[in-house]
Amino acid sequence: MRRIEWTQGCLNCHYLRKCLAMWGFYMIFVFKRYSKIGMNKHLLGRWVALIALVAPLALTAQTDPLFTHFTFNKLFYNPAYAGASGQFCLNAINHQQWLGYDDESPFLKPQDNQFGIENKLDAARKNIAPVTRGLGFSAPIMVKGNNMGGAFFSLVTDQIGYETATYMKGGGSFAYTMSDGSNIRLGVDITNLTKTLDAAKLRYHDPNDPMIPTGSPSDQHTTFGAGLYYSNPNIEDGAYLGVSSTHLNPQTFSYGPSGTINVTTNRHLYIVGGYKKNNFMGNPSLTLDPAFLIKTAMSVGGLVKPQLDVQGLVTWNGLFAGGANIRVYGLGAESVSLILGYYPPLLGNGPMSDQKLRVGYSYDLTVNNILRNSGGSHELQVNYCFMFTVPERPVRVFRHPRYMERSPEWD
Numbered sequence: 038m039r040r041i042e043w044t045q046g047c048l049n050c051h052y053l054r055k056c057l058a059m060w061g062f063y064m065i066f067v068f069k070r071y072s073k074i075g076m077n078k079h080l081l082g083r084w085v086a087l088i089a090l091v092a093p094l095a096l097t098a099q100t101d102p103l104f105t106h107f108t109f110n111k112l113f114y115n116p117a118y119a120g121a122s123g124q125f126c127l128n129a130i131n132h133q134q135w136l137g138y139d140d141e142s143p144f145l146k147p148q149d150n151q152f153g154i155e156n157k158l159d160a161a162r163k164n165i166a167p168v169t170r171g172l173g174f175s176a177p178i179m180v181k182g183n184n185m186g187g188a189f190f191s192l193v194t195d196q197i198g199y200e201t202a203t204y205m206k207g208g209g210s211f212a213y214t215m216s217d218g219s220n221i222r223l224g225v226d227i228t229n230l231t232k233t234l235d236a237a238k239l240r241y242h243d244p245n246d247p248m249i250p251t252g253s254p255s256d257q258h259t260t261f262g263a264g265l266y267y268s269n270p271n272i273e274d275g276a277y278l279g280v281s282s283t284h285l286n287p288q289t290f291s292y293g294p295s296g297t298i299n300v301t302t303n304r305h306l307y308i309v310g311g312y313k314k315n316n317f318m319g320n321p322s323l324t325l326d327p328a329f330l331i332k333t334a335m336s337v338g339g340l341v342k343p344q345l346d347v348q349g350l351v352t353w354n355g356l357f358a359g360g361a362n363i364r365v366y367g368l369g370a371e372s373v374s375l376i377l378g379y380y381p382p383l384l385g386n387g388p389m390s391d392q393k394l395r396v397g398y399s400y401d402l403t404v405n406n407i408l409r410n411s412g413g414s415h416e417l418q419v420n421y422c423f424m425f426t427v428p429e430r431p432v433r434v435f436r437h438p439r440y441m442e443r444s445p446e447w448d
Contacts, residue, residue, distance in 0.1 A: 100202060101283060101305050102169040102195045104132060105362055105374050105399040106418045107330045107346060112175055112189050114307040114330075115281035116208035117224030117266035120177035120187015124393075124422040128191075131418075132169040135403070135411040165198040166411070178209075186211045186222065199238050205229040208262070219269040228283075231257040232290045232300065250293035258288035260302065274324075276312035283307075303334040303341075317351065326350040326360075342367035348376065356380050362399070372401045372414070395420045 104110045110130065111118040173191035177184050188209040195202045208226025215221070233255035243249075264281025283305045292298040311328030315321075326349070333343040348362035358378030364371045378397045401414035 100195075100302055101332075102132070102171075102193060102204075103134070103332075104130065104169075105346075105348075105376065105401060105414075105416050106130065106397050107309065108311065108326070108328045108348070108350075109395070109397065109418060109420050110171075110173075111266075111279065111309060112173060112191060113171070113193065113206075114283065114309065114332075115224065115264035115266055115279045116189070116226035116262055117210045117222040117264040117279060117281065118187075119175050119189045119208060119210040119222075119224055120184060120212065121210075121220070121222060121266060121268065121277075122175075122422060123177050123179075123184050123424075125176045125425050126174070126420065126422040128171075128173040128175075128421075129419045130169070130171045130416065132167075132414070132416045134167040134169070134401075134414040136166060136415060137412045167198075168196045170194050183214070184212055184220075189226075199235045201233045201235070203231045203233075205231075210266070217269075217271060219267065219271070222266040224264050224266065224281075226262045228260045228262065229257060230260055230288070230302070231255055234292050234298075236292075248293060250298070254292045256290040256292065258290065260284045260288055261286055264307075272312060274313045274315045276310075278310040279308070281307045281309075303336055305332065305334045306340075307332055322354045324352045324355075326352065344371075348374070350376060350378065352378070352380075356382065358397075362401075364401070370404050372403045372405075374399050374401045393420075393422050 102113070104113070107114070109128065112128075171191060171193035173189065173193075175187060175189035178186045178188065186209060188207075190207045191204070193204040193206070195204070206226055206228040208224060210222045210224035212220055212222045233253055234250060235253055236250040237252065239249075260283070262281065262283040262285060264279060266277065266279040266281075268275065268277040284302045285304060287302050287304055289299050289301045292300075308331040309328070311326060314325040317323040317325040328348055328350075330346040331343055332346075334341050345365045346362055347365075348360060350358050350360035352358040356379070358376075358380075360376045362372075362374035362376055364374070376397065376399045378395055380393060380395050395418075397416075397418040397420070399416045401416070403411060403413060
């Protein structure tokens with residue numbers, strides 16, 4: 038879930054997942070659908086829009102992207118996972134949330150246009166459903182055959198309404214292996230976060246207002262993250278637990294002339310855990326992978342309502358996987374997801390192979406009020422991991438003639 042807190046005045050709007058500072062007439066849409074304040078929603082929306090255009094704003098937002106395949110995207114939340122698999126991994130993901138979720142505020146209806154016809158810009162304004170895309174690469178750091186840590190780099194874009202956040206993240210981890218084979222890792226990362234507002238799609242009561250942003254204003258800052266990751270191969274067939282935090286140094290992003298709009302990131306907290314069980318239900322062809330993710334953020338008023346994801350995947354013969362994910366926000370269910378996975382038998386791909394290609398798909402069925410306006414969420418992920426070892430150079434031995442053993446045939 039994402040949360041917006043309107044800290045100017047007495048408005049406090051707790052908004053479902055993935056909303057940032059969509060101001061102006063986008064805020065009309067937000068309040069129109071989700072405000073629980075007991076007054077006329079159209080009047081409230083217009084009043085909020087007026088405030089947004091004439092006064093500076095201070096907002097805090099739970100901003101990090103959300104993935105249903107969170108077990109395959111641990112590096113976005115926890116840098117300590119870098120190199121934990123012992124393989125080089127490439128990862129690509131595309132998340133389309135709340136497909137068909139449009140802005141239907143009265144200011145975007147055809148009758149508000151001069152000729153009563155909806156133009157292309159109006160159609161573009163309507164599409165405010167969140168879209169997240171990402172690419173990543175990670176590698177282990179091996180020293181004399183021992184996994185001593187890892188490094189990673191990722192690029193993620195997260196578009197929410199008329200705002201786009203771009204994460205350029207890099208980091209590494211240090212690993213220590215204990216005598217029982219368990220492993221504990223400490224990781225840190227650095228993120229260059231850029232936020233851009235497509236102000237051309239906004240509509241205003243007074244287009245000549247000097248406080249209105251124009252063009253595509255953007256702002257960027259550097260944030261840091263850290264985490265711990267523990268794994269133990271002796272628990273079942275392998276268990277893990279990770280604790281991490283992003284945006285350790287919250288930053289304020291400004292849009293418009295003289296900081297008309299200020300958006301402050303929140304410090305995020307994550308706990309992820311799971312294990313693997315081979316020979317599931319007594320069948321050697323089945324493997325069970327249950328996992329959970331707890332996500333929350335620290336706002337001005339303290340911790341926001343936590344989000345809990347619980348999922349289970351069953352893999353058959355290392356080729357096909359299927360399972361489900363349940364997402365709970367606060368005390369209520371938000372979505373139920375179907376997860377499918379396929380490991381194409383290419384390049385020696387398989388459960389015992391040094392290289393593994395996985396294609397995953399998930400469909401999230403929203404079970405709250407958003408279901409009335411959305412056809413659900415879709416996520417597609419491709420993950421490829423492989424082993425790479427530098428061959429050892431043969432040791433060349435040079436012998437001095439003085440120390441060479443003399444052959445009897447020489448006499």
